[in-house]
Amino acid sequence: MGKWVTIIVSIVGVLLLGLVGLAFVGYMVGGAHNAEPGDCLHIEDFADRRERPTVLDCSDEKATLKVGVRLEDGGSCPDGDYDEIAYEEGARLCLMLNVKEGDCLANFYSPTKGYEKVACTDPKADISIMKIVEGTDDAEQACATVPGVLGGLRYPEPATVICASEPTTA
Template identity: 45%
Template sequence: MSLPPGSGAQPGDPYSHSPYGQSQYGQPQYGQPQYGQSYGSAPYGEPQFPQQPRYGEIPTGPPPMPMPPVPPKKSKTGAIVAAIVVALAVVGGAVTLFVVNQQSDRMGIDGEDVAVGQCITVDGSDELALAKSVDCSDPKALWQVAANLDSTSSPCPDGDYDEYHYNSGTKLCLTLNVKTGDCLANLSGNMAEISKVNCTDAGAEVVILAAQDGVTDVEGVCGGFEDAFGGGYYSEPARVLCFGYPRGV
């Protein structure tokens, strides 16, 4: 299941900034203010001096600087927000895409050789990721193959799948290989950085409150947990995951 931040989009989207300000054409007449200047003020670019107080007035300085905002109190909200990112980007439906080049294909597993139900690990970065086959009982086996599609344009089954793309044009639809009681860390990272950890670990950000097979009703399953802040589901195979935060976070 995938989070943060454009569904099906490649990482590193650029941001643009709009230009500010535009000069006016022509010269203002004498006695008229220029754009953005009030009557009686100095022309743009000329130094302005504070107005002298009149007789009997107490000189005043510039208005005081505004007080800085009070920093928010630390709470469990940070962990909850980070976990919600998991519900959106790690368990949110093909948000993070990983493209493996031909060299990595030779070093790792080829998309055509991956069987449904097989577990994999993902190493590398967003630009160059490498999938390796591992036993599903391995603590590092965070991802399980739910579908192997011939085209990257073919949709994964209904649900919150992550996707692993190959340069050959094929892709894997992945589910989280987790069970009830598992905890996850490094949720703000990419697929290679997210990991299972002990729930007493200081880095634990999410606990799997429930991993129920054979159902797709997230609300029906997760609604029974007081600490659940979100959940996700898969249709093939049918499964619901409920997310909470570890005790003491």
């Protein structure tokens, strides 16, 4: 019986090592670590460096950010309103909002919490997305005709302006 126990323990050990290896490969390949421009992400907390952003389908409600630019070797994001994630190996992701006209976001003014799409009537809503203009990063011109606009978020790459206002509470 001792021989069978040794064999079973060995098989279980090999299986566990295999699962750990697969989890690590999945983490490295499927995580934001390898995200490219156009990939969408969910970040729960910007301050928690242990938490890795999750790559999601851009249509997922939790995917509130999109990679605008990926830089290697410690480059700087273009001048704009990007959120940034820098990795130890030198890669940097320049992130823009992944929103549609009519979306509202909570945690927009939080220095640490990730953005959350909420109903515009939700008391947690900070901003309402009024207009999205692609092909320009001139926020003043793009948002000039939007009533009640607070301002525009400017992203040079890809050239996009997101015009935002205070959400309606009624």
